[in-house]
Amino acid sequence: MSFDRELEEKVKEIETVIGQYLPKEEGYQKTVVEAMNYSILAGGKRLRPMLLLETYRMFGGQGKVAEPFMAALEMIHTYSLVHDDLPCMDNDEYRRGKKTTHTIYGEGMAVLAGDGLLNYGFETALKAFSLVQGEEEWRRVADALSIFAGKSGIYGMIGGQTADIEAESRKDEMTENCLMFIHVHKTAALIQSAMMIGAVLAGASGEEIERVEKCATNIGVAFQIQDDILDVTGSLDLLGKQTGSDAKNQKATYVTLKGIEQAKKDVECLSEEAIGIVSSFKERNGFLEALIKRLVTRQK
Amino acid sequence: MSFDRELEEKVKEIETVIGQYLPKEEGYQKTVVEAMNYSILAGGKRLRPMLLLETYRMFGGQGKVAEPFMAALEMIHTYSLVHDDLPCMDNDEYRRGKKTTHTIYGEGMAVLAGDGLLNYGFETALKAFSLVQGEEEWRRVADALSIFAGKSGIYGMIGGQTADIEAESRKDEMTENCLMFIHVHKTAALIQSAMMIGAVLAGASGEEIERVEKCATNIGVAFQIQDDILDVTGSLDLLGKQTGSDAKNQKATYVTLKGIEQAKKDVECLSEEAIGIVSSFKERNGFLEALIKRLVTRQK
Numbered sequence: 115m116s117f118d119r120e121l122e123e124k125v126k127e128i129e130t131v132i133g134q135y136l137p138k139e140e141g142y143q144k145t146v147v148e149a150m151n152y153s154i155l156a157g158g159k160r161l162r163p164m165l166l167l168e169t170y171r172m173f174g175g176q177g178k179v180a181e182p183f184m185a186a187l188e189m190i191h192t193y194s195l196v197h198d199d200l201p202c203m204d205n206d207e208y209r210r211g212k213k214t215t216h217t218i219y220g221e222g223m224a225v226l227a228g229d230g231l232l233n234y235g236f237e238t239a240l241k242a243f244s245l246v247q248g249e250e251e252w253r254r255v256a257d258a259l260s261i262f263a264g265k266s267g268i269y270g271m272i273g274g275q276t277a278d279i280e281a282e283s284r285k286d287e288m289t290e291n292c293l294m295f296i297h298v299h300k301t302a303a304l305i306q307s308a309m310m311i312g313a314v315l316a317g318a319s320g321e322e323i324e325r326v327e328k329c330a331t332n333i334g335v336a337f338q339i340q341d342d343i344l345d346v347t348g349s350l351d352l353l354g355k356q357t358g359s360d361a362k363n364q365k366a367t368y369v370t371l372k373g374i375e376q377a378k379k380d381v382e383c384l385s386e387e388a389i390g391i392v393s394s395f396k397e398r399n400g401f402l403e404a405l406i407k408r409l410v411t412r413q414k
Numbered sequence: 415m416s417f418d419r420e421l422e423e424k425v426k427e428i429e430t431v432i433g434q435y436l437p438k439e440e441g442y443q444k445t446v447v448e449a450m451n452y453s454i455l456a457g458g459k460r461l462r463p464m465l466l467l468e469t470y471r472m473f474g475g476q477g478k479v480a481e482p483f484m485a486a487l488e489m490i491h492t493y494s495l496v497h498d499d500l501p502c503m504d505n506d507e508y509r510r511g512k513k514t515t516h517t518i519y520g521e522g523m524a525v526l527a528g529d530g531l532l533n534y535g536f537e538t539a540l541k542a543f544s545l546v547q548g549e550e551e552w553r554r555v556a557d558a559l560s561i562f563a564g565k566s567g568i569y570g571m572i573g574g575q576t577a578d579i580e581a582e583s584r585k586d587e588m589t590e591n592c593l594m595f596i597h598v599h600k601t602a603a604l605i606q607s608a609m610m611i612g613a614v615l616a617g618a619s620g621e622e623i624e625r626v627e628k629c630a631t632n633i634g635v636a637f638q639i640q641d642d643i644l645d646v647t648g649s650l651d652l653l654g655k656q657t658g659s660d661a662k663n664q665k666a667t668y669v670t671l672k673g674i675e676q677a678k679k680d681v682e683c684l685s686e687e688a689i690g691i692v693s694s695f696k697e698r699n700g701f702l703e704a705l706i707k708r709l710v711t712r713q714k
Contacts, residue, residue, distance in 0.1 A: 229529075256543050272530050273441070
């Protein structure tokens with residue numbers, strides 16, 4: 115089977131899992147649930163749940179315990195987009211070619227839908243406890259929950275988002291350190307979360323989990339630099355969003371700091387290291403290796 | 415010692431616990447942490463952590479495992495206020511006589527601070543796992559986490575907030591059922607969370623936890639009806655916020671639906687039942703009983 119065909123089937127498999135964990139659109143809270151589900155079902159690559167599942171499988175995981183975490187992580191990712199798109203943040207009317215949540219449901223409901231998704235992410239992840247037995251497996255779920263919480267919060271994604279907003283309000287001061295902090299936290303943190311949770315749930319060792327974290331960091335940073343590159347070189351049709359927007363906003367990016375050639379070299383270097391790590395484990399996962407290659411070399 | 419003196423000392427004790435769990439204001443994420451801590455330290459009755467702790471003690475709880483949950487619940491309560499106050503929600507410039515978070519830090523940072531508090535609430539509650547040993551205690555923490563998550567989300571507080579916003583946009587349709595849903599979810603859910611978590615962590619039985627939930631529901635609903643009554647009868651000085659605001663906003667309240675005399679009777683009835691429940695357990699907690707009496711008969 116071709117990689118693209120396999121990818122397509124795996125996305126479907128993941129969307130089935132996510133669908134099973136979506137809340138019902140009923141009761142007095144119906145509107146917020148509709149807004150939550152609209153946001154989740156508006157598409158996306160399902161990258162984080164996919165990385166979670168494939169890392170889990172690479173380390174020999176076979177049960178269903180990864181599933182609530184897969185859905186939960188997509189909820190966290192989605193809430194961050196809903197809040198990011200708000201008029202008081204990036205003020206985006208479209209995402210992935212579809213109207214953003216606040217454009218349809220209003221700002222107040224979009225704030226609530228984001229809160230609802232964030233909270234429901236934890237409610238969903240906590241369901242993993244009901245899928246395991248015995249102290250060892252319980253401990254894995256608790257460890258996975260800690261990673262899930264930490265990588266989403268102020269020492270993870272929210273921290274990166276904060277630094278990003280701060281940096282925009284004082285453009286002249288952007289440093290490479292600050293930009294790397296933003297990329298590692300805003301983008302890489304949920305990829306770290308995905309792969310580390312997969313590894314932890316499958317019973318990987320501490321040393322393996324550290325290497326997985328490093329691999330995920332590289333993927334996230336490479337992915338984000340590639341995003342900066344594509345913002346310069348891409349087109350509206352390919353990305354489904356207006357490109358050149360960073361330049362329009364005079365936003366400091368990896369490309370403006372280091373130049374496009376260096377940026378391309380760094381993506382390559384980070385990618386090679388990431389692929390090196392994922393290929394170094396005792397058990398291999400060919401699909402995961404191919405997926406990572408695709409991610410960091412994507413042209414859209 | 416007088417009740418007021420005891421209350422004051424217990425608030426201090428609780429603020430010390432909360433203080434130990436607040437994140438440090440440092441690093442690239444410093445601003446969001448400042449905004450989070452500003453919001454938490456802006457005051458409040460610390461009612462939810464107090465109810466949690468006193469219920470825990472009533473059922474014989476003596477360890478430190480309640481502490482992360484106390485801090486976590488105050489974080490959840492605080493995030494809900496930060497997001498409620500946003501211009502796209504209630505648009506309040508002051509709360510408890512202090513500037514609201516978005517007024518000081520801007521709207522984008524207030525959205526992030528709310529997200530940060532919500533997420534950090536879970537990070538904090540998860541720390542309880544490190545304070546217990548053995549399967550029985552682990553299970554109690556996991557059960558407490560499920561209550562914590564559920565009562566904060568779309569089937570708890572966020573659900574109530576959604577119904578409230580919806581009701582405001584179609585005032586003529588407000589029914590008693592819908593108003594009760596709002597009070598039970600928007601206000602009572604975190605009080606249920608507080609008291610049920612206290613009970614669960616102390617090892618209360620399923621039947622006891624159910625009665626605690628009923629007691630908390632009554633407290634929350636009575637508290638909210640009392641709020642509606644005070645909105646009509648109170649004054650700016652006593653409440654630290656403009657009163658008569660519901661009437662100004664033409665908001666349907668328990669008082670407008672049922673009349674002030676019936677509202678007062680219902681508060682009394684709900685309160686008596688709540689006090690009856692809390693006095694019915696094998697072990698008593700005189701302070702908790704006095705606190706509940708005070709809450710539901712408060713004049714400010």
